[in-house]
Amino acid sequence: MVITEGLTKVFKAEGVETIALRGVSLKVERGDFITVMGPSGCGKTTLLNLLGLIDEPSAGKYYFFGQDVYSMNERQKTELRKRNIGFVFQNFNLIDDLTVYENIELPLVYLGWKKKERKERVEEVVGNMKLSHKKRLFPAQLSGGQQQRVAVARAIIAKPPLILADEPTGNLDSIHGEEVMNILGNLNKEGTTIIMVTHSQSDAAFSRKIVHLFDGQIINENITKV
Amino acid sequence: MFVNYLKIGFRILYRQRSYSLLNIIGLAMGIAVFVFIFLYVQSELRYDKHWSGSENIYRITTDYRVSENSEQIALTPFLLAEKIQNNFPEEVEYSTKIFFSDPSDVNDMSSLIYNDEVYEVPDITIGDSNVFRVFDYYFVEGNKDLSLTKPNTMVISTQVAEMIFGDEMALGKKLKTHIREYTITGVFEKRCKPSHLSFDAIVSVNSLTEKNIELLNSDWFWMNCYTYVKLKPETNYHDFENALNDFSGREIKKFVEKAKININGYTDYSLEKISNVHFNKVLLYDNPGNTDKIYLIVFAIIAGFILLTASINYINLATARSLKRAKEIGVLKVLGAVRYQLSLQYISESLILTTLAFVIALSLVELLMPQFNHLVGKDLTLVGSLFSQGGIIFGSLLVLLIFVLSIISGIFPAFVLSYLKPVNVLKGNKMIVGKGGNQQYSAGRLRKFLVTIQYIVTIGMIISTIIIYQQMMFLKKHDLGFKPENVMVINLPQDTTFNDRASEFIYELSGEESVEQVTLAGNAPGYTAGKRMFFTDDSSKIMSLNYFMVGQNYFKLLEIPLVEGRFFPEFDAKDSTVYYIINQAAADTLKMDTLIGHSLKTTFGLDGKIIGVVRNFHFSSFYKNIEPLVIAFSGKRARYALVRVKGGQHDVALAHINNVWNKYNRNQYLHYTYLDEKLTSLYNSDYKMLSLFTYFSIFVIFISSLGLYGLSSFLIEQRTKELGIRKILGGTANNILLLLVKDYLKLVLLAGIIASPLVYILMSKWLSMFAISIEISTWYFVLGILSALIIAFTTVFIRVYKVINKRPSLALSYE
């Protein structure tokens, strides 16, 4: 489903060059559940951003369902992204001026769903994520853990074939963390491909394959489950 | 310590050059326009307020009624000033008279000869020796009080002195007109003394022949002078007015009995405060440069608004920029900076910006002053205004503005930002946007309010400009009822020597290929028309009708067709009958079954016969409907020669005319005007308004666009990250553009809806000045609002375009 070849990302900021990724080649099959692990600053978020078409690489190729993604224009990328990819960001990236409900609903708005259908779907997910009683609140009024659950809810709302999750349990206690992992695990069982970054071994246990990144390179690919 | 702030301030401003530039330019332009309008309004309001004792100076105006006709005129009889001076020594300090000299035309005295060189001084008049006692112009040369006491003396303005004598002393020099020689007894400074008095040169009244003076002194009904009085401070002007009318009532009664005039009517004099004269538009024979105060109010409002928006824009932009530095503030606070230190940093940056803006604005004003003066027909100077009455206030106002702007735009961000807990700022939480977005909502409402106000004025200006433009074009194209193109109006000398040779002169003029038609004329369209009293059968039904005297070829030359009857017959010395041709309006007024051949009588003994009716033509301006007009034949005496020149051969014709002119009038300046230009000049004040409105519109559009640009920057600044997220979640460029632009467009639309009725009222009032005007069409409003929408959309689009094409990662890393 996703194939990358020699993805490289170099940041230049105020004259300093940081090589965040050096030649990462990865192959993700449909239905995979991959965990990316590695020390802080090794390039995990950078990799997810590239996979999610949020950023452009300095070098390398990226095929999504066989299409050469980096040759697309911005409009095509937007189209591909909104139909196929859901995100959970490390720092949530919720929109402060929208309520929990509106935040979660947003991808469906952009997909052009009807209001009634949107409502049904949002209610369903909000229920699953145990956010029903918070849905009228604004992100700033939630705890870090609650915000993270909103971020997850928003990522899965449109049932995208690929979910990219950057430390989706990073701010959650073990009980809530496990709930989130269960949801992701169930989605995976229903066929959703998931690529997740985590520092937690127990979270990693939900996945089928672990990719170890170190200093921008893949040093090890483990298959944990079959 | 403060120097340190300034140093850092300069560094930061330099680093954000484009922002600084935008902000400085916006503010500088706003201030420059404000200063211009301020100077203009100030000089208008100073009209005739600067005379010493000006609160005691009054102009006397006349209200007279004869039969059914009543008229208010700015003129009084010649004898009035002296009568007042002699009969009211208790009440009046001085009274003085200044001759009416048609401000729209030159007269015989306008050609002044010095060293065989002819100079033209259009605005020359006659006045008595009290003129400069009442109006205390500063005398550069000569003695004010003695200057006009002797016959054949003349006082000139410094401009005229410079034109004729250059650096030489003017006092004692002789200037000739073609019939007389005058000695210069004074030079007065006219600049910086705005007044409804417009003369550039004035001749002593006792230069007139004794016979003339005697004639003038015996007639209460011959209105030809402006009379002014300077009352003693203790005199109540109401009481004086009554006393004057009692007195004049008695005198007029005596005069009427003596002269055996059989008129039932009255004359009533009123006192008009001298400082109000410039704003009086209702009197006949008044200075055409008088303005309606409503324009000043409109201009003042525009000026205030421009300054306000420029300031708001400035603050908005400054705030938008400083919010970007929220994190820096957070850090500074963690490091122990207290609020006043933060404020000081912002204020010092702001002070640099506003000071720069002011310097640029004042340079701009100084630089563009000649163009502005040309535009408004004044000679304003920045320095002159600063050192005049109210100049101190004006100066302090400017300085105060620098500080207020600096402090507001410095304190506001520091205040808001420093109220935040540093930990929140460091975590990248957004400021201003409070919990639940409530605060943002109210702040947003204020901003929306400001944008709406900006656009109400912007749209108002655009629509007004469209309407004014349409009206002026309409007037330009409107059928006058005659053909003014290629017609030259030549002013003729008024002495008998020339009059006797006028027909010869005309005959010689016509002897050139390039000259198509020539005629003598006592009156021409667009020039002041006289009025005479006429009646048909019943002498108690007197009508005051416009009166023209024209030569043989007049109607043919101007292509005015006959409707009924015939034109004037060839001049025949043996035929003493007076023939009249009237226009259709007069025919309608006279209401008679058989017009042609009917007699038309006057109160002054020129009874005649109506022989023809011509089609209506616009002989005065479009401010008036076509009034009844009686036209008499005049074979000899004429003020003008009208010459129709072949199109494209003006130069040849002019050379020929000059030749002939010099043969007949050695020492007279050939003063000519093209009739179409003369007619256009009747609307000078309207064209002036059109160009002022056009410029103001451009400024207002520019400033409100700048404001909108700043505001959208401000909001996008705050929403960059949100926009990035929306993009990642599938928002397309169009979605996002719409999201950002929609609100503004709604505001602009709202502003348009609010502005439209206001413009409608204001423009209807303006259009009502004209007898002929356009209908205010809905299209003007649609066009105005649409163009504002397009401008607003483009402005926001330019700003948004940068953001929506950014890669989302850049937006996300934005903090």
Ligand SMILES: Nc1ncnc2c1ncn2[C@@H]1O[C@H](COP(=O)(O)OP(=O)(O)OP(=O)(O)O)[C@@H](O)[C@H]1O
């Ligand atoms: N916008 C940027 N500009 C410059 N350097 C960047 C930028 N984003 C990331 N980097 C650098 O790239 C490297 C990889 O960063 P990345 O965020 O991918 O790390 P990470 O593995 O996600 O770390 P963590 O576990 O702490 O989230 C780091 O050295 C970081 O400093």
Ligand SMILES: [Mg+2]
């Ligand atoms: Mg990371």
